[in-house]
Amino acid sequence: MRQSWMRGTLALLVTVAMLAGCKSSPAPYQPPNRSRKPDPEQAAVANMKMAQEYLRENNLSRAQERIERALTEAPDNALVQETAGLVYEQLKDNPKAQRAFASAARLGKQNPDIQNSYAGFLCRNGKTKAGEKLLLEVASNPVYQTPQVALVNAGVCVEGAGDVVDAERYFTRALTIRPNMPEALLQLGNLALQRGDAKAAFDDVQRYLAVNPATAEILWIGFLAERKLGDNTGAASYGRRLQVEFPDSQPAQSLRAGVAR
DSSP, X not given: OOXXXXXXXXXXXXXXXXXXXXXXXXXXXXXXXXXXXXXXXXXXXXXXXXXXXXXXXXXXXXXXXXXXXXXXXXXXXXXXXXXXXXXXXXXXXXXXXXXXXXXXXXXXXXXXXXXXXXXXXXXXXXXXXXXXXXHHHHHTOTTOSOHHXXXXXXXXXXXXXXXXXHHHHHHHHHHHHSTTOHHHHHHHHHHHHHTTOHHHHHHHHHHHHHHSOOOHHHHHHHHHHHXXXXXXXXXXXXXXXXXXXXXXXXXXXXXXXXXXX
16 A cells, blocks of 8 residues: 655655755854945855754745745846745745746756756646656766655656556666665565566565665555565564654554555
């Protein structure tokens, strides 16, 4: 069974990760120099960073206020436009998000992270072919240091449109670059369950847990795989871990609701 919350990897990798990368320790306070005119670019970057912080806190109104100041101060800054796209997408204003992401991609042609972010937006909004094409370009860009992320994103993108064959191919390619990459193994485990191959799903779970910390999603796949394999003891073990380690997670809620019974 494919749960809707298992489709979030694309957003996680290209949106949340981007915001996490923007986190930094605040600079020491310095009294403002009132005799010097503020630099618009610096002001824009400061407002953009505050918008990102508000976005992490899900304070969307303040995030919008700050990013719109930044857009006024530096409309040609690619990172400002990218952040605007993220804010407007969270506000469900997709026309503005589309314009901001497209501007970011145009202004940041040489920045694969920005291209990756725009591709994720395209995929999340039904433009699978365009998103897939851009993600593959990002993955092949020698400047981009994490091509496996773009490949996993491409896999999630095409899987959302029903192309499980290419999705599996992209996830497998990601593992050739970074063996035991958790997101790729999670997605392969999901695909294995969907096609009824519980043994392959179980193997992906075991491989994942051998080198990565457990998550609610991977324990859920382990639970389902063991149930399909007829190992009720193994399934119960995964179920207990899920309830103890991640009691508030959606998989734990599904288990308590008897979704998998």
